[in-house]
Amino acid sequence: MQFKTLGRLTAASAAIIMGLAGLSACGSSSSGGASADSGSKASDVEAALKKGGSLTYWTWTNAAEPQVAAFEKAYPNVHVKVVNPGSGASAYTKMMNAIKADKDVPDIMQIEYQALSQFYTPGNLLDLAPYGFTSLKSQYASSAWSSVAVDGKIYGLPQDTGPMALFYNKKVFDSFGISEPPKTWDEFIKDGEIMQQKDPSVHITSDSGQGNLVTSLLWQAGSHAFKVDGTNVTINLKDKGATQWAKTWDKLISEHLITTFANQGTEWYQAANKGKMASIISASWLRGSLEGSVKESAGDWRVAPLPTYDGKPASANYGGSSQAAYAKTKNPALAAGFIKWLNSSKESIEIAKQKGTFPSTVKELNATEFLEEKPDYFGGQQINKVFNQSSKDILPKWQFLPYQVYANSIVNDTIGKAYEGSTTFESALQNFQKDLVKYGNEQGYTVKEG
């Protein structure tokens, strides 16, 4: 039910325009619009909020409308216009287009962690550090903070995170005599084999090779495929982590242990409802989708840490986003003030939580009430404890490409071939790497193969 072709078309167009809005088109230095003058700008923020003005905020979150309403109540002189430009690649295309055209660029944008560097590398995002944001560091989960804070600059404030986990249907696992969720990927493969031998209609999971997920799985495998230093990029999709992932997925696909239904498409939901998909590799935010759209198997699902390659805990972030300000925004102090309120005020965080957003703030992640929640849907399991642990187990030092959105959009064309079974994952990764190196160099980065 996903329009893959349309998506691809969009991606292709994104690529064209991204190129135009990329490094070559960037006139400003990468220090962001506002130069850090010596005065304390932290006090400017409060003053700007009191003085008022108007801002445009692009977001696809369901919490945005009530959050903005609460914000305007607190600061009656500020007017925030909320626009929903869609989500994912198409939203970034629109942002890049607006930036390139220098017309109708939103003051505040919602940007996922994986896409942030695409915007700050060419200098399109405002550095929030001078506005007193450095002191907010301790409030956020370290994995989220390290995504927004780079080389002493702060390009956004984390709103939600997506620590990965394995959602598994306990009833299905039990029916095959498997009492524990798999702890390693080898066990995962074994469990998948058992299911296929006993009942060919049941698969251990479904994975269609969606860009974001593949990237996060490489991260979880301990790969450091992308090393980025300013505009110098090294790509190595042959390292130990990437090879481990490729070998595992080769097995899963070649033995037909998993299906390749489009992620969260109708067939995917059908399989989840009917107990034909025994587990789902995803992240904390999937909870709402399951509760809302997989009602037939309610009560059967549980959450476990992701299987690992060596049995030691390892996790990654999959999804999650921050809010950032445009470098050339007319009123930087006001934009900074809104972002600060949005992702650090108690009131706003509470609204986000009620809308099912998985928090990024330490306080909320560690709140007793949050950790001890026992949703019936998950058979009374304290699932947030699993997510919280996963958040701590996220492997450090992973870097995204400064053109990750493009990279994710071509996963389907390159690694997708391995998912179709027409090539091995190792060689698919190499093709992916070739394309990334070529594209990166065309975009004005200096890309080497590591």
Place this chain on the structure above:
Amino acid sequence: MTTARTSQVVSTPSAPARPARQARPARRKKHYLVHNSPTLFIFMMILALYSAVPLLWLLFNATKSQGDIMSTFGLWFGHDFNLIENIKQTFTYKDGVFAKWLLNTFMYVLVGAGGATFLATLAGYGLAVFDFPGKKGVLATVIGAIAIPGTALVVPTFLLFAKLGLTNTPWAIILPSLISPFGLYLVMSYAKSGVPQGIIESARMDGAGEFRIFAQIVVPLLSPSIITVLLFAIVSTWNNYFLPLIMLNDPKWYPLTVGLNEWNEQATGSSTPEPIYNLVIAGALLTVIPIIIIFLMLQRYWESGLTAGSVKQ
């Protein structure tokens, strides 16, 4: 292959056009075809079925609740008949933005396709009947323009419009839609054979002005080709996806195609995914219906237009 199926449903609402086009000669000369070439007949039937299945899928699924879409067989009804509820929800979801998209689409079609037809008729007739310096150059340009797919021009057009400050306004959709080189060419070749030079000359003798001749004599003569151009323009404007996707970033100007795709993507976001497949499918059905009605209304003219104009060599 759900992907192909659904993308076809939404991105080519003209799909039903194909069986209609192929089935008609088959219906008229049915006996001939069945007796003389049963293989061809069966082959045609298979093609007709192939084109109809996505539409059937759409019809069945538009009557299902979201739960049923995700849990029941695609080519039959679900547990409960939810069509009216789906349509209601489609129009009320997010403060009734769907109705706004519907009106936008109508506006783009009315102004864009109507304008394109008007301009193509004027220019096509002009090129067929009048002689002027540079005519060959104009002709070559028009024929060259037919060869360039519209999608390829979107990005340059975007950059041009950005400089003019026209992006994110309805003009960004309407202006490019006004240009229809194919329509111009069609009217021109039709006018060459369908508008006798003698009629025009005698009208001039009677003292009619050029515009009066055009409006009262030429337009009625050209009407089959005008309807054909109009139909093409309506279908292409109605299905226009890529141009508005790039040009617009404010949902209040979206046409149905872009809006529905956004709803579809809502299911796969990575913050708080909210699948609303029942509304996407009901919305797609509502998007297809008007174009089918228009097609059925205009198809009579279209047939005569195609044969008489004989554009194809």
